[in-house]
Amino acid sequence: MADFGFQEMQEIQRQLQEKYKDKWNPLSPEQGKDQLMWMMIEVGEAADIMKKEGVRKIMEDAGTRAHFIEEMVDIMMYYNDVLLSYGISVEEFRGIYLEKHRRNMKRW
Structure with a gap:
């Protein structure tokens, strides 16, 4: 299975932002607040599928699973x-992620 990491995802997002630069607000710290709120709405949509359809259906029904994964992709x-x-x-994120992991590994 090929790795699909943050670097590739961020490049895809840059391409999307560039394509719609005349229609969307440019990314900035102010816009980041709005993007975070939209992300939270998508989290709610994923949770809604879990609540309404249940874990079993996400695992066993192809249509429900595809819908759930699509919401996770939106997130x-x-x-x-x-x-x-x-x-x-990516480097800054990785460094802090690994440091947090190190602290969590010693936590309990």
Whole structure:
């Protein structure tokens, strides 16, 4: 299975932002707040599928699973927009992520 990481996702988001630059507000810290709110709405939509359809249907029904994954993709797209809005590089994110992981591994 090929790796599909933040660098590739961020490049895809940059392409999308460039394509719609005349229709969408440019990414900026102010726009990042809006993107985060849109991401939270998408999280709610994913949770709604879990609540209404149940875990079993997400695991066993192809249509429900595809819908759930699409909502998860929407979440990741907005998430990457937020990172881009605040100029958070993959390297910066990785360093802090690994440091947080190290602390969590010692926590309990």
